[in-house]
Amino acid sequence: MSSPTAESTSPHEPAPSFSAPVHFGGRRSQPGPTFFRVLNSEIIKFRSLLSTLILLASTAVVMVGFGALSAWGTGQFTDAATRDPQAGGRMAAQGGDLAVSAPTSGIAFAQLILGSLGVLLMSSEFTTGMARSTFAAVPKRLPAFAAKLVVVMVTSFAVTAVSIWVAGMVAVPILDNYGLKLDLGSSQSAKLLLVNSIYVAAVAAIGMALGTLLRNSAGGIMSLVGIFFVAPIAFQLIPGDFFKEARKYLPGNTVDPVAAAQHVPDTLEAWQAGLVLGAWVVIPVLLAAVLLKRRDV
Amino acid sequence: MIEANGLTKIYGAKTAVAGVSFTVRAGQVTGFLGPNGAGKSTTMRMIMGLDRPTSGSVTVNGLRYAQHKAPLREVGALLDAKAVHTSRSAYNHLLAMAATHGIPKARVHEVIGMTGLDAVARKKAGGFSLGMGQRLGIAAALLGDPQTLILDEPVNGLDPEGVVWVRNLVRYLAGQGRTVFLSSHLMSEMAQTADHLIVIGRGRVIADAPIRDIITGSGQSRVRVRTDQPDTLRQLLAARGASIEVPEPEMLEVTGLQAKTIAALALENQVLIYELTPLVASLEEAYMELTKDDVEYHSLSAAEAGN
Numbered sequence: 001m002s003s004p005t006a007e008s009t010s011p012h013e014p015a016p017s018f019s020a021p022v023h024f025g026g027r028r029s030q031p032g033p034t035f036f037r038v039l040n041s042e043i044i045k046f047r048s049l050l051s052t053l054i055l056l057a058s059t060a061v062v063m064v065g066f067g068a069l070s071a072w073g074t075g076q077f078t079d080a081a082t083r084d085p086q087a088g089g090r091m092a093a094q095g096g097d098l099a100v101s102a103p104t105s106g107i108a109f110a111q112l113i114l115g116s117l118g119v120l121l122m123s124s125e126f127t128t129g130m131a132r133s134t135f136a137a138v139p140k141r142l143p144a145f146a147a148k149l150v151v152v153m154v155t156s157f158a159v160t161a162v163s164i165w166v167a168g169m170v171a172v173p174i175l176d177n178y179g180l181k182l183d184l185g186s187s188q189s190a191k192l193l194l195v196n197s198i199y200v201a202a203v204a205a206i207g208m209a210l211g212t213l214l215r216n217s218a219g220g221i222m223s224l225v226g227i228f229f230v231a232p233i234a235f236q237l238i239p240g241d242f243f244k245e246a247r248k249y250l251p252g253n254t255v256d257p258v259a260a261a262q263h264v265p266d267t268l269e270a271w272q273a274g275l276v277l278g279a280w281v282v283i284p285v286l287l288a289a290v291l292l293k294r295r296d297v
Numbered sequence: 298m299i300e301a302n303g304l305t306k307i308y309g310a311k312t313a314v315a316g317v318s319f320t321v322r323a324g325q326v327t328g329f330l331g332p333n334g335a336g337k338s339t340t341m342r343m344i345m346g347l348d349r350p351t352s353g354s355v356t357v358n359g360l361r362y363a364q365h366k367a368p369l370r371e372v373g374a375l376l377d378a379k380a381v382h383t384s385r386s387a388y389n390h391l392l393a394m395a396a397t398h399g400i401p402k403a404r405v406h407e408v409i410g411m412t413g414l415d416a417v418a419r420k421k422a423g424g425f426s427l428g429m430g431q432r433l434g435i436a437a438a439l440l441g442d443p444q445t446l447i448l449d450e451p452v453n454g455l456d457p458e459g460v461v462w463v464r465n466l467v468r469y470l471a472g473q474g475r476t477v478f479l480s481s482h483l484m485s486e487m488a489q490t491a492d493h494l495i496v497i498g499r500g501r502v503i504a505d506a507p508i509r510d511i512i513t514g515s516g517q518s519r520v521r522v523r524t525d526q527p528d529t530l531r532q533l534l535a536a537r538g539a540s541i542e543v544p545e546p547e548m549l550e551v552t553g554l555q556a557k558t559i560a561a562l563a564l565e566n567q568v569l570i571y572e573l574t575p576l577v578a579s580l581e582e583a584y585m586e587l588t589k590d591d592v593e594y595h596s597l598s599a600a601e602a603g604n
Contacts, residue, residue: 032367033397041396048389049382124382128423132347132380133390133437137397139346139363144397297347 033138035147041137042147046155052117056155059113060163066106067167068174074098075178099175099182100189103168104196107255110163111203111228114156118207119220121152126215126297135297145292149208149285156204161197168193188261195259202281203228206251209284212292228252251280298323298476299344299445303353306339306500313339315500316353321478321493323444326471328491328508329480332588336500337480338376341449344478345374357445369398373438374447378430378454380437383423387414387433390422395440404440412436413462427454435463445476452486464490484584498588520556522549523572530568534559550576 046052077098125131138144168184175182183189206227210220228251235247247253248268256264257273268276299321306314314336321327331337342348344355346362354361357372365371381390391405409418412432417425422433431454438446448467452460467490471477481487487494487508494511496504504511524530527549531541539553551559556575563570 030367030370030399032365032370034399037397037399041393044389044393044396045382045385048385048393051384128382129377129380130382130385132342132345132376133394135347136345136374136376136380137369137394139365139368294349296342296349 033140033143035143038138038143039147039150042144042151046121046151052121055113055117055120056159059110059159060166062109062113063106063160063163064167064170066109067103067164067171070102070105071099071171071174071182074102075175075180078178078180099171099180100186101192102171102175102182103164103184103189104192104259106163106167107160107196107200110160110196110200111252112225114159114200115203115207115224115228116221118152118156118204118209119211119224120217121148122208122211123215123217123220127217131297141293142289145212145289149205152204152208153201157197157201160200161193164193164196192259195255199255199277202277203251205281206284209281209288212288213284249276251277254280298359299355299357299447299478301340301344301353301355304340304343304350304355305352306336306343306348307351312500314343314350317497317500317502318353319495319502319505321476321495323476324471324474325492326467326477326479326490327493327495328487329478329495329497330484330487330584331480331482331497331503333482335482335497335588337482337497338449340497341374341376341447341478341480344447345372345376347376367398367441369394369400369441369443371441371443372445372447373441373443374449375431375434375438375451376447376449378427378434381422381430381433384421386419387422387425387436388418390433391436391440394437398441400440404442408436408439411439428456428459431455431463432459435466443475445478446470447478449480450482451479452481452483460486496584496588503588519576520551520554520559521572521574521576522551522559522570523547524549524563524568524570526568529566530563530570533562533566533568537562548572 125134134144135141165184168182168189172182172184203224207220207224210223211217214220214223231250232247232252235243235250248266253267254273254277257267258270258277263269267273299319301317301319303316303318304314305312305316317336317340329337329340339348340355343350344357344362357365362368362372381387385393388405388409391408392402394400395402395405409415412435414429414432414436417429422430425433431451435448435451438448446467448463451463451467455463467477467479471492479487479490491508494504494506494508495502496511522530525547527543527547531543531549534541534549534551534554537554537558539551541552542550544550556573560570560573562568
């Protein structure tokens with residue numbers, strides 16, 4: 001194939017394209033990666049994956065669906081309670097409490113889906129080989145890590161917040177049917193929305209740290225499930241005060257103390273719970289950042 | 298210019314690269330040749346700052362890769378045709394890479410055109426053939442219009458038209474004064490593309506010379522002689538300092554003497570010779586010769602395997 005005819009008929013001659021490097025006259029005026037450029041790159045990477053968009057959409061669907069189901073269940077429950085005159089008053093009060101938490105009732109699934117998304121966004125860099133391209137473009141590595149963390153956390157927060165709000169909009173007329181009031185503008189509703197959205201963003205950050213540390217999708221998601229779903233149950237089943245006490249410090253048990261209107265017995269104080277969740281995010285993220293910087297890609 | 302100095306990489310008990318030093322100069326195509334597992338890819342990953350050297354250092358244009366302000370504008374690399382997220386389209390992959398350096402969209406379209414990817418640019422990179430993957434990797438390497446190009450096995454999986462295209466491209470880029478560092482395990486490919494050759498085997502540099510020197514250096518005056526008095530002739534030739542192999546009963550392979558000298562010697566001593574052939578080693582043979590002791594995975598011949 002090295003005959004002159006083959007070369008001259010080759011449709012991809014490099015010469016013409018290189019003869020006019022118009023875009024690169026001012027090489028010095030166009031430096032390399034800034035944080036905002038890297039962030040822009042991570043946003044392009046994020047939105048150009050169909051699987052990511054599907055996970056975000058399923059989060060919204062599940063959240064809104066559970067909000068509606070929960071509103072309906074709460075209504076049925078209150079209905080049944082009012083027919084029993086003895087327990088009526090007490091149940092009605094509880095029904096009111098349940099109503100306010102209807103929009104956030106799907107949060108366990110949101111944390112699972114978006115936490116897994118956090119794992120996948122980093123682990124897939126390594127499993128597909130994309131990491132070599134990413135860290136060749138940003139050899140200092142940490143800006144790319146930070147940019148991805150920002151994208152993961154902001155998206156998780158936004159998707160959760162919007163889903164909770166829409167779930168609330170759907171729950172209000174259903175609850176209204178049963179004569180229950182849900183005021184989405186109340187401070188307790190706003191607090192639930194904010195705390196739960198921050199919590200899911202935190203879980204996504206933990207997921208991303210696990211994905212960075214393990215570089216393996218299945219391993220990262222299993223670890224996440226272990227921390228958020230298996231450990232709480234296991235700690236409850238193991239007899240002894242140590243595990244009963246330790247259970248309070250699991251990240252999944254930090255939301256209720258912060259979000260509840262009053263202190264819930266057998267949980268941490270709100271400020272303690274906030275700090276514990278913060279530690280659950282900061283420690284794995286720092287560890288992941290340090291190891292990402294040191295390890296071979 | 299790429300300068301490696303005592304570059305070493307040890308993975309656990311295995312030494313992948315054992316203290317290599319070399320210089321890759323601008324304005325020519327430098328081939329990086331070695332059998333599989335010789336340490337080529339590891340060396341290239343260390344140049345790109347992806348793997349940390351156990352010891353030693355490597356710089357591109359005087360700075361470590363990570364120290365460059367705009368690395369993609371300095372060095373373009375094809376390290377692995379599959380260094381792409383499989384579910385992302387080629388266009389979005391290039392767009393995301395370009396975004397890190399503020400490289401305009403127009404340049405993304407330009408490299409897509411240059412590499413002939415227009416038809417598949419919107420398709421998922423995971424569905425690409427090896428050849429298309431190589432073109433995408435080359436497109437990514439060209440994005441920043443870099444002065445230095447590092448291409449790991451770029452012709453792997455390309456069709457003949459693609460091989461010619463890569464050959465022309467790298468020759469063209471080197472002709473513009475750029476540094477081109479190209480690895481391959483195929484000697485024949487190097488013979489047609491490279492000006493200078495660095496041969497590596499088991500993590501060590503075996504040869505570092507212009508390609509012409511490597512061909513002639515190894516093929517120096519080897520002569521095949523057939524005679525019916527091999528023992529007599531062998532003693533005569535050995536007395537003149539030649540080294541002699543006897544592959545067949547009446548055949549000698551003589552290194553270190555010219556054909557004419559051998560003929561004269563035979564005539565003087567009344568030894569009948571019925572073949573006298575100067576052997577010029579092809580680059581392939583020269584390569585085999587250079588690396589025969591340094592190949593990590595020897596293949597057994599069918600006969601040996603049968604035992």
